[in-house]
Amino acid sequence: MAQVYNWQLQREMAFPYAEQRPQRQIAYIFDTNKCIACQTCTVACKTTWTSGKGQEQVFWNNVETKPYGGYPQAWDIKLMGLLEQRWKQQVYAGKTIFEDPPAGDNVTGHRPTEEDYAYPNMCEDEVAGMVDKGAFFQGIHNVWMFYMARICNHCTYPGCAAACPRQAIYKRPEDGIVLVDQLRCRGYQECVKACPYKKVFFNAITRVSEKCIGCYPLIEQGIQPRCVVTCIGKIRLQGWLSKPGEAQPNNPIDQLVHVKKMALPLYPQYGTEPNVYYIPPLNVLREFLLQMFGPGVDHAVQAYRQAARDREALAAMLLFGNTPQIISTYSYTDTHTVGYNDKGVEIIRVPLTEPFVVRQPYDQQHQAYRLNTA
Numbered sequence: 582m583a584q585v586y587n588w589q590l591q592r593e594m595a596f597p598y599a600e601q602r603p604q605r606q607i608a609y610i611f612d613t614n615k616c617i618a619c620q621t622c623t624v625a626c627k628t629t630w631t632s633g634k635g636q637e638q639v640f641w642n643n644v645e646t647k648p649y650g651g652y653p654q655a656w657d658i659k660l661m662g663l664l665e666q667r668w669k670q671q672v673y674a675g676k677t678i679f680e681d682p683p684a685g686d687n688v689t690g691h692r693p694t695e696e697d698y699a700y701p702n703m704c705e706d707e708v709a710g711m712v713d714k715g716a717f718f719q720g721i722h723n724v725w726m727f728y729m730a731r732i733c734n735h736c737t738y739p740g741c742a743a744a745c746p747r748q749a750i751y752k753r754p755e756d757g758i759v760l761v762d763q764l765r766c767r768g769y770q771e772c773v774k775a776c777p778y779k780k781v782f783f784n785a786i787t788r789v790s791e792k793c794i795g796c797y798p799l800i801e802q803g804i805q806p807r808c809v810v811t812c813i814g815k816i817r818l819q820g821w822l823s824k825p826g827e828a829q830p831n832n833p834i835d836q837l838v839h840v841k842k843m844a845l846p847l848y849p850q851y852g853t854e855p856n857v858y859y860i861p862p863l864n865v866l867r868e869f870l871l872q873m874f875g876p877g878v879d880h881a882v883q884a885y886r887q888a889a890r891d892r893e894a895l896a897a898m899l900l901f902g903n904t905p906q907i908i909s910t911y912s913y914t915d916t917h918t919v920g921y922n923d924k925g926v927e928i929i930r931v932p933l934t935e936p937f938v939v940r941q942p943y944d945q946q947h948q949a950y951r952l953n954t955a
């Protein structure tokens with residue numbers, strides 16, 4: 582195994598291949614506080630890419646309710662259990678999936694059962710905690726849940742690629758998108774077992790594996806992916822992420838990930854350096870967030886709470902969901918935030934505060950009362 586540097590873990594780690602970063606890395610930020618679990622993203626992806634035979638159980642994008650929901654079922658709990666067992670045998674805690682895998686494997690992982698894939702909505706809208714004293718509004722603060730939208734993380738060190746005996750999975754040098762070469766794939770499903778996020782799916786009809794393609798035909802035209810553009814809650818932004826030492830403060834993704842440290846990777850301890858970053862939910866049990874997003878979670882929650890007074894952060898956050906085009910850089914004035922494409926051309930201008938309009942109930946121009954005075 583080679584030694585590569587994982588900046589999320591701030592240390593070197595074992596990986597089957599030498600470090601080779603793409604010219605630019607696709608990245609996404611999802612604000613969990615704004616997701617309403619409408620599943621528009623899920624349907625947009627499914628109707629665009631995975632509506633064929635053998636793809637009935639395939640959800641390149643899914644939205645699950647944490648802490649109990651998950652698709653496939655218990656995908657994360659099972660892996661944590663495996664790693665914990667391995668950690669117990671080691672004095673040294675904190676191994677990634679690439680360090681100390683079972684004999685004969687490159688990666689520690691598990692293959693979900695058919696039953697795990699059978700119930701995509703299981704535990705949806707179920708809360709954790711107890712409602713005390715039997716009355717709905719008493720003890721309401723003891724319960725919590727949140728919606729977690731998930732796609733392939735286009736990892737810097739993909740577990741799926743590390744495990745493939747055919748080298749059929751590759752990371753594109755031009756944008757870091759991870760793809761399965763379906764002509765090379767022989768359906769061994771080692772990638773399904775190895776992906777810690779369970780974002781490779783086996784197609785029982787074609788007998789090969791499939792995964793999110795990052796909507797690369799759109800990316801090549803400077804357009805953000807379907808699941809991003811269609812998001813009703815405007816929780817998503819797709820762009821480009823630099824390495825920490827090369828972060829550009831005028832890149833909205835770099836600003837929120839590297840400068841404000843408000844958006845965090847999902848289960849960074851797995852070691853794949855995932856490139857979907859989450860703004861953690863407020864009002865969720867801190868221990869749960871620590872486990873899911875790592876030690877930066879307190880700072881991230883604090884930064885989010887202050888965002889309304891932090892013009893630099895607010896200007897980046899208001900770009901979410903407001904243009905289909907990929908925003909490479911941004912700037913802001915006293916009144917607006919402005920997004921630019923990679924040629925420096927302005928593509929979106931959003932007010933920093935919504936105008937406050939008071940409309941009179943009687944419309945002088947039409948000499949009529951307004952039905953809706955909002």
Ligand code: SF4
Pocket residue numbers: 615616617618619620621622623644730811812813814815816
């Ligand atoms: S479309 Fe957006 S708001 Fe709706 S479920 Fe998907 S991520 Fe959440």
Ligand code: SF4
Pocket residue numbers: 732733734735736738739740741742759775776777778779780781792853
């Ligand atoms: S999330 Fe899974 S499928 Fe996607 S690149 Fe990472 S390891 Fe591969």
Ligand code: SF4
Pocket residue numbers: 625626627630641642732733793794795796806807808809
């Ligand atoms: S990036 Fe494209 S292919 Fe991937 S989950 Fe989103 S819509 Fe589906």
